[in-house]
Amino acid sequence: MKLSFDKGFGLLSEIIRISNSTLDIDTRLKNILYIFSSAMEFKDVALYVLDAESDELYLKCHKNGIFREEFSLKGTPAAALFLEGKSCLLGGSKEERAFLTRISGDDQAKKGGIFPIRDDKFYFGALIIITGEGMDLDEEDLKLITPICQEIAGTMRNAQLYSRTREMVEDLLMINDVWKTMSSTIKLDELLHLIIQKISTALKASYGLVRLKDEEGRKAPVFFCNTNDSLEKETLLRACDLVCGHVCSRFAATIIDDLPQRLDLIPEQSRHLFKTVMAAPVMYREKQIGCIILFGKEEGASFLKKDLQLFATMASQMSAVTNNALLLEHMELINREKEVMVRELSNLFELNKAVMTTIELDRLLHIILTAVTIGDGFGFNRAMLFLYNEKSGFIQGMMGVGPDSPEEAWRIWAEINEKRKTLQDILKDEQEILPSSKLNEMVKSIRVSVRDKSILGLTVLEKQPYNIKDAKTDARVHMDILERINCRAFATAPLMASGRVVGVILVDNIYNERPITDDDIRLLTIFANQAGVAIDNSILYRNMQNAHKELKEAQGKLLHTEKLAALGEMSAGVAHEIRNPLVSIGGFARRLSRKLEEQEEKKYIDIICKEVERLEAILNEILIFSREEPAERETHNINVVIDDTLQFFWNDFKKNGIDVLKELEEHMGMVEANYHQLKQVFINLFSNARHAMSHGGRLKIRSYETDYEGTDFIMVEISDTGGGIPYSVMTNIFNPFFTTKNEGTGLGLAITHKILSTYKGDVEVMNNEEGGATFVIKIPVIKKKQD
């Protein structure tokens, strides 16, 4: 049918309009076919699309009828012409009619044509026209059909370009999305999870996996699962190892299609997941540090070249961000290590400060052990401290700190956690309480010789720490120590002070069984060195204190001696003046006594003689003492001296209403002293008592033997019921010329003191609760009483 020029032009312009519309490609093509077919009054039309690879034609759209879905042009009557790009009119031969019938599925299709859809470069497909009865296509028709075919080709090309562009934009958007994801976090683990999730989703993979290897091989693989298929991780990992090896050899993203043959271990039902695998290396400074792998495309499809390109791009991006994250992680790790070191050092500093500022030994040892046991310090469960005596060669347990039972341990730790006690708090608290635990008692009971070569001895001798991992089988741990400590693993460290070992510290983790690490030992050793110096200082300080005390005592004695020396000078002069009159009095009295018969007056004279004798004896003593001349010594029973002296006072006491109560221990040792001096001591004391009780009272004399710091002493207590001694006087009472009595020289107690100190004895005075004063004298026993 011949269209007029106008109609033909109208059809063409309509087709161009549709071609340029915004409808989707299929609708546009369908509309074009419909208008075209209607205007030309064709029986039917169909548009086929050419598949470049297979050379097959696929049905795209048609007007009506039942066209074949696909066919090949090979061996058809139109093949030759078609391939030359020429239109081919059909129906002239039986063969051509059969072809038309076969394609269209219409028995009546007798005439028509096949027209190439192509531009100057590509075939897009073919248009097949079936004309009606008695209608032939002529040259005129072809003039119209050819431009329409070209228009259809243009439409298809545009559509193809459009779809390609869109795909590229989609890819770019996807890459952008992944990139954004990668920039969203810098934490490695988080990052890997996000990346594998995004990439797997973008490329429609069933499983995604990232595996990084670091020096320690500690990085756990990161999985992402896009499917319900529950594949065991082990299987996935083994597959991953194989793929990694494969990728490593190429250093490039790759698709692997033959994996299932190499993986017998993959369960039958999961094999489809490994049919197609895509893998790419993760690089760091031209070194492969890991692998990213995608398993199984969804819906059983295969990964395409296009997927691989996208995957490679993403993988290389991932390498970059992973590197950053790795660097950061590494830096954080270093940072953390530094922080730990700073904390350790600052704790060590605190501990050292506490240790160095404590000088009292018991408290110092306790602080050291506390430091070793608290969480912020070294966190050992128990700590024990031993001191080493270089002279005796013995190691002596001094103190132990730690809970006695697991229950106590948990309670204490919970308490510390709850109260959030800091190191300083605990150190401050612990200073107040010294330990009184079973552990402490146990430690104190340990005393071993350094020559035993047991673990404590070795620590001292070798000057090095020991980390005992299994005490039961370790020959260096002797049974007695093992039984007492009763812990499988423990460590020792020497306490050092200027190159010498002053002791040993022993620690264990008996309750939480945390293994003792080399780091623990290293820190403990540093601390033990500091602690050793502190202990050494403390011991020196204690010795110094003792020396100071002794010096002070010696100074006191010296002062006393000086006073007596001054007294001596004076008494020498005084004695001379007294001696001569005394000699005259006594001498003439004796003469008188001899000349008198037994009569009343002779008794009086005899008393004068006796008293002069006593005065002369006292004079002698004073003079001899002041000259430091040793008096002759004999051994005496002190009770006898007391009785002898008492006889002297008998009348006097009686006259003044003084009762005498004697409590003398019979079985006592002997003392070595000068009889007169001893007697003088009691004369002075009895005389004082007598003066204190001028209105009567009771004199109690008690003697007994006692042990004082390893020496036997005879003690004599002389108590009166007088007025006691005023507090203000107490300190002066043994000083020469000090007296509260109206009569007397004030030398009595000074001489008493002097005499007793000559014999390494002493005299003390105290006021009785019930009134009066008690003098206690003390003389060392020279000879034990034999009986």
Added chain:
Amino acid sequence: MKKIMVVDDEENIRFLYKEELMDEGYDVILAASGEEAIDLLGESEPDLVTLDIKMPGMDGIETLRKIKEINKKIPVVLCTAYGQYKQDFSSWASDAYVVKSADLGELKSIVKEILDKNN
């Protein structure tokens, strides 16, 4: 009869010694100072001298030296109020050393011992 010279600055002591020694059967001459003792020594020729040490003027130790210069053979017994001079080696020149006491027993027995020995 043996003659004893008693040298002492204290009159009562001289008196006591004289009484006591005369009771013992000795002839007694008295001197109140070292100087007087030296003066009397030549004419009285005592068999023994008791000598107080602490005296005003010439003390006993010096007197002892003078006596020994004059006659080495006259025995001298030093009498003192206290034992200070026991350590003084210049007193070693004396024949005996007695601490003064109301009990003259010691002095008398020493005097007797020395005189018996010289016989």
